[in-house]
Amino acid sequence: MTLIRTTDQLAQFCRSCSRYPYVAVDTEFMRDTTYFPQLCLVQIAAPGQGTELVSAVDTLAERLSLDPIYELFSNPGVTKVFHSARQDLEIFYLDRKAFPQPFFDTQIAAMACGYAEQVSYEALVRSIVKRPLDKSRQFSAWNRRPLARRQLDYALGDVIHLRVIYEHLVAELTRLDRVWWLDEEFAELLRPELYAIDPENAWKRLKTKNVSARYLAAIRQIAQFREEIAQRRNVPRNRVLSDKAMAELSSARPTDHSALQKCRLLPGHLKKGSFAQGLLKAIRRARVLPDGDLPVRTPAKKPAVANHGFLDLLRALLKANAVKAGVAPSLIATTSELEDISAGGMSGRVFTGWRNEIFGRDARRLANGEIALTREQNGVRIVATGIGNIPSG
Numbered sequence: 001m002t003l004i005r006t007t008d009q010l011a012q013f014c015r016s017c018s019r020y021p022y023v024a025v026d027t028e029f030m031r032d033t034t035y036f037p038q039l040c041l042v043q044i045a046a047p048g049q050g051t052e053l054v055s056a057v058d059t060l061a062e063r064l065s066l067d068p069i070y071e072l073f074s075n076p077g078v079t080k081v082f083h084s085a086r087q088d089l090e091i092f093y094l095d096r097k098a099f100p101q102p103f104f105d106t107q108i109a110a111m112a113c114g115y116a117e118q119v120s121y122e123a124l125v126r127s128i129v130k131r132p133l134d135k136s137r138q139f140s141a142w143n144r145r146p147l148a149r150r151q152l153d154y155a156l157g158d159v160i161h162l163r164v165i166y167e168h169l170v171a172e173l174t175r176l177d178r179v180w181w182l183d184e185e186f187a188e189l190l191r192p193e194l195y196a197i198d199p200e201n202a203w204k205r206l207k208t209k210n211v212s213a214r215y216l217a218a219i220r221q222i223a224q225f226r227e228e229i230a231q232r233r234n235v236p237r238n239r240v241l242s243d244k245a246m247a248e249l250s251s252a253r254p255t256d257h258s259a260l261q262k263c264r265l266l267p268g269h270l271k272k273g274s275f276a277q278g279l280l281k282a283i284r285r286a287r288v289l290p291d292g293d294l295p296v297r298t299p300a301k302k303p304a305v306a307n308h309g310f311l312d313l314l315r316a317l318l319k320a321n322a323v324k325a326g327v328a329p330s331l332i333a334t335t336s337e338l339e340d341i342s343a344g345g346m347s348g349r350v351f352t353g354w355r356n357e358i359f360g361r362d363a364r365r366l367a368n369g370e371i372a373l374t375r376e377q378n379g380v381r382i383v384a385t386g387i388g389n390i391p392s393g
Helices: 007-017 067-073 086-096 106-112 121-129 149-175 179-189 199-205 213-233 243-252 273-287 308-325 335-342 353-367
Strands: 002-004 022-030 038-045 054-058 079-082 103-105 371-376 379-384
Touching: 002 007, 007 038, 007 067, 022 086, 022 149, 038 067, 038 149, 054 149, 067 086, 079 149, 103 106, 103 179, 106 121, 106 149, 106 179, 121 149, 149 179, 179 353, 199 213, 213 243, 213 273, 308 335, 308 353, 308 371, 308 379, 353 371
Parallel strands: 002 054, 022 079, 079 103
Antiparallel strands: 022 038, 038 054, 371 379
16 A cells, blocks of 8 residues: 655556556545645555555645646546545546546446445445445544554545445446446536536525515625635635625625624624725625616426325335336436426426336326326335326336
């Protein structure tokens, strides 16, 4: 097992890894006191039973360049394998605006093989590798140096076992002819808009019941002001200004320092100096905004569920078909998709490709009265009603 601390070591290691069809990758990072995730360690393992090509990269080492890792990530002949990759992908995208490709997520793949929704890495190790996993170092201070040997052993274990899990899942997906099922799921994770942080849109993540145009204009400007400071200082946004204080400021919309002093939720040290001036400028921009430029937030529109009983039938059908196919139900259809179908919507991804074969076609038949559900000892059974010409699948 190796801890890489120089660019030359990393380049040599990545060149060796590039000879293989895939590498397993994991990261350790800290985000408790920063806006952006602080990458502390990257673990990489090439295929094999031993540990000769298993290394941890000390990303905090002085003068270490991660260029060799990004070259490996861009190599089209090497699949980059992660488990529950979203946070890892965010780190690499924010660092270089690049994603590792081709890419594979074992958590999503496991759902297509019948494992539970959001199945943990530990559960897959126990089920597939047949070994317990020590998670006692999960919440280590990864940004402190030197790293203890037990920390490194824990971190490297996350990629050593990932190789076995990946090969098992690929074999199972190939046997079931489901490898192509994952293309859409993986592509969804590689959308830049999931990770791009634009201060002008920061207000959209805030939950507020007040949808008046002037209130929204104020909170948009204040949220942008907060986000820019948080990014510049690299601190969590709530350490700059709390959501509750932003809501109070957006309602009161103070125009001067005297009015700012009356805001109860704004800490005293923020009521003076350059921060207070920046707040007041943001609020003034919102106050003078022309009516035609005011933001509009329409409440989230939920589908009108025509029949709650039919929604329950759809849930039962989904569960029955998911069990029969050996797929996690949420990979087939989400709750909002079921609600849309119950309201009469018969379009979307549920009615295309493999999802249509497993569930969409029967959902349409159920809506048309062509099939019914009857009780069985361990679940439900689909039976044809004799209505229509489409036989039950």
